[in-house]
Amino acid sequence: MNTLRTMSRDSKLPRLEMQMLWRHVLQVPRSWLIAHDTDPLANTAIVRFRELEARRLAGEPMAYIVGYREFMEYEFLVSPAVLIPRPETELLVETGLDYLKGKRSPRVLDLGTGSGAVAVSIALRCPGATVVATDLSSAALEVARTNARLLGAQVDFLQGGWYDALAGRKDFDLIVSNPPYIAAADSHLKEGDLRFEPVTALTDGSDGLSALRVIIEGAAGRLLAGGALFVEHGWDQSQDVRQLLQSTGFKRVASAPDLAGIDRVTGGIYN
Ligand SMILES: C[S@@+](CC[C@H](N)C(=O)[O-])C[C@H]1O[C@@H](n2cnc3c(N)ncnc32)[C@H](O)[C@@H]1O
Known part of the structure; x- marks a missing residue:
């Protein structure tokens, strides 16, 4: 059974980047990730995470992967x-x-x-x-x-x-x-x-x-x-x-x- 805890042991991404991707995939706040780190993950979520993780490991900026960047405390959508x-x-x-x-x-x-x-x-x-x-x-x-x-x-x-x-x-x-x-x-x-x-x-x-x-x-x-x-x-x-x-x-x-x-x-x- 894959959970956030087991997946994080396997990932080559730094912890913060991994959390950003999981927040994006599951559309949840950071606090949710911490409280639910032993919940079983749906296969679709794991597949999506792996896709995004591969893009990040290939060097693509995190902002393009998640689609936004904070600036002056506002969230701006970004694209390539x-x-x-x-x-x-x-x-x-x-x-x-x-x-x-x-x-x-x-x-x-x-x-x-x-x-x-x-x-x-x-x-x-x-x-x-x-x-x-x-x-x-x-x-x-x-x-x-x-x-x-x-x-x-x-x-x-x-x-x-x-x-x-x-x-x-x-x-x-x-x-x-x-x-x-x-x-x-x-x-x-x-x-x-x-x-x-x-x-x-x-x-x-x-x-x-x-x-x-x-x-x-x-x-x-x-x-x-x-x-x-x-x-x-x-x-x-x-x-x-x-x-x-x-x-x-x-x-x-x-x-x-x-x-x-x-x-x-x-x-x-x-x-
Ligand atoms: C360094 S980016 C700055 C974007 C944004 N202002 C920021 O600070 O995040 C420069 C911008 O200038 C635009 N640009 C490049 N050549 C231009 C031109 N000849 N006339 C008007 N805009 C141009 C680019 O499309 C790009 O959006």
Whole structure:
């Protein structure tokens, strides 16, 4: 007779990952797994677990297997059409929210929204804001729209390349973006979770700074006077990004460090 206890002795997965898969297969909370670890398991559940376990052992990200990832304490649906939201991107959201504090009905733009994690979180945390979000990928926008609906956020999603998607909309108080910033030649693209994520969400196909350049240079004509732009970037790009912002006319240019002390979000104010 197979039970959670006997199955866990056989599995090559770390305990926490195994529990996540069992919670997903049985659709139960973690506490249930602990209280029922000697109950007999149905064969269908065992077969399903084995399938998911094999996918995980082959390296597929857990978020794609279970279909969601937590971000800013919300559960976002994810599929292989979207980047899995990262903890470091919460710094981008928090920096944007800090800037919005005290503003009554700000207009916010999220460029390259993917799962919608940034735009939806800002819309939920700043209910007075009007939030527009764009992406080149219509498959990603489908996921983002679903997330906005399920989480009860009001976001206007537009499809197209960076500012082209806006079809002339401007006058934003805040623009945020986590664009693809990994250089095409970076070997990390062939490693770990990145192998499973959409390549157009990860790399600009060039030096890693080309999307950041377009976003920074284009922000000037879309921000209100005194508006802010904040972008996420790679661990070694903060100096380049600060320079780009300064040469485009941004003031009060500064970077914010992540929990590891590495500058990952940089922005400034446009006058
Ligand atoms: C790094 S992902 C960020 C996703 C999401 N904002 C997040 O932080 O989890 C970059 C996103 O930019 C989108 N993208 C790539 N090239 C683009 C372009 N030229 N115009 C608009 N969006 C683009 C990708 O489809 C992807 O969803």
